[in-house]
Amino acid sequence: MSAFEKAKASRRLGFRSVLGGIAVVGVSALLLSACSAPAETEESAAAPAEDLTLKIGTALPQTGNLAYLGPPEEAGVEYATSLINAATADTGLTLDVTYGDSGDTDNKAYETEIPRLLGEGVSAVIGAASSGTSLQFIQTLVDADVIQFSPANTSDAFTTYDDDDLYWRTAPSDVLQGEVLGNLIAEDGNQTLGMIVLNDSYGTGLAKYVSDAFTAAGGEVVAQPTYNTGDTSFESQISEVLAADPDAIALITFEEVATILPGLLSSFPADKLYFVDGNLKNFGTDLPAGSLTGAKGTLPGLSIDTLTDFTGQLDTYLADAGKPALEDYSYAAESFDATTLLALASLAAGSTAADDIKAKLQEVSGGSGDGEKCTTYADCAAIILDGGTIDYDGISGPITFDEVGDPTEASIGIYQYGEDNNYVAYEG
Structure with a gap:
């Protein structure tokens, strides 16, 4: 042969x-067995009990050996945030983002940035890009009962990490x-x-x-x-x-x-x-x-050539905001989807508490298998507020989380x- x-x-x-x-x-x-299963969840409420302000942070590489990934990843978060907050009047949810630097395992920027983000009272941290860097602070976030959501971690170590269902990612193993x-x-x-x-x-x-x-x-x-x-x-x-x-x-x-x-x-x-x-x-x-x-x-992730609409919209957003154009789009879509999923899970839970959000993340990704397909935050939010269950298909792919927070389609x-x-x- x-x-x-x-x-x-x-x-x-x-x-x-x-x-x-x-x-x-x-x-x-191909994925390994789960360490634990997420808590059982109740059906989504017809509307949030009150206006929600969801605080999240980012620990993405502004410095270090993956610094070239920082601009597209932060741009994905920013663009998703702009769309989420544009719909606040209809949904009652506002997203408040504090941006931080993960650095790498050499400069160790995360040693000061993660405590700073926790001090801001965030419910979730998006990052890091590097698997090795994420492993340096994952336990700190687990101990603080804060969600860690990486758009780019690919190490298989996270599949079996005992994270109390607080670790999620939009990148495959x-x-x-x-x-x-x-x-x-x-x-x-x-x-x-x-x-x-x-x-x-x-x-x-x-x-x-x-x-x-x-x-x-x-x-x-x-x-x-x-x-x-x-x-x-x-x-x-x-x-x-x-x-x-x-x-x-x-x-x-x-x-x-x-x-x-x-x-x-x-x-x-x-x-x-x-x-x-x-x-x-x-x-x-x-x-x-x-x-x-x-x-x-x-x-x-999907080929950059298949993401023309998204990258064009991202370029327009950055230009209108007076921000530098991107030289690379790697993991921008995954960062956009991570941000959107956190907001949708918060909306579905009617809560900004990390424990409530984590209990809804698999559901809103379609992992429970019984949600209505939707592809934008506004459309998905409307389904949730009507009392329905959603299956968000993102820019980076269908996602569809399994019980340990790994995407099952990639x-x-x-x-x-x-x-x-x-x-x-x-x-x-």
Whole structure:
């Protein structure tokens, strides 16, 4: 059996289709067992008992090795908030957001920001982007009985974390991205693979699933050097992976990729490089023209090319608000959906208490299986206030939470770099 045939065979658990650069995955069969089940909930009230002011915070990367994700994620939160508050007269719910910096595990901005957010009396915190960073403060939020809702965490560690049903995410587990990327590398005809890997829960977890899929497709991982957050020199990792002479190299990193690439591109063909969600970005003129032509990468969520309406609306909102234009849209949709779901769960509960909101999050996502489909905050809110149950399908996908706060339906976008060092949906 060829590598391509083996790669296709290994998809038997997850894939429904791969069309236009998007791997659409049904994930419930791949997720681990729940630690605990959410509390039973009563039917939604016909209207909130009184006007609600829901206070939430963000701990998104304004600094650190994922700082490039901060602007699109915060923009998603801001845009969703503007729509939620535009409907306050009809719904009675106002969203009050305090913005904060997660930083990373090197600068540890979260050590001061999380206490500051808790001091503001927030019911939920949106963030962090990095799985490793989220794991640094998840227990602090659990102990404070505050919801943590990440738009970008993908580590499988959260699926079984004992979080008292306070942790939720709109990004799928790395079990899925790893399977997609490992099979993509094999389908491209590569027999051997080297990886440079961030040594944290995100990097090592994703590397494991990429390796599992690639080896199941008949390939061999020949080198896998790691580095730590805060490292600034990567010569030894580059030398080790090049010495193994792999057919392809997967870069499972964050912003450090900008330092790694110059040393790698001088000795290795760009079209044999593979990126992941932690580093897939538009490099543009940061690199000489054509430096990344043919390189590929994966990113959870619907293809950017399918989100034209949303990104256009987001651009208009930012321009009207006098805010800088975005250079990247990664996880903007997931952040928008996280914000919207928190507001809808609060409205459905008729409460701003974290315990009441968490008890409604699975329901409003459609996880209870008996809600009416809706796709905007205003439409969903109207159903709730009429006494109905909703099934919110978001910008980032259907979401549909399981009992541990993981989405059970997800898409993994596959992208390819062009001569301008920017990425577009892969059409192969």
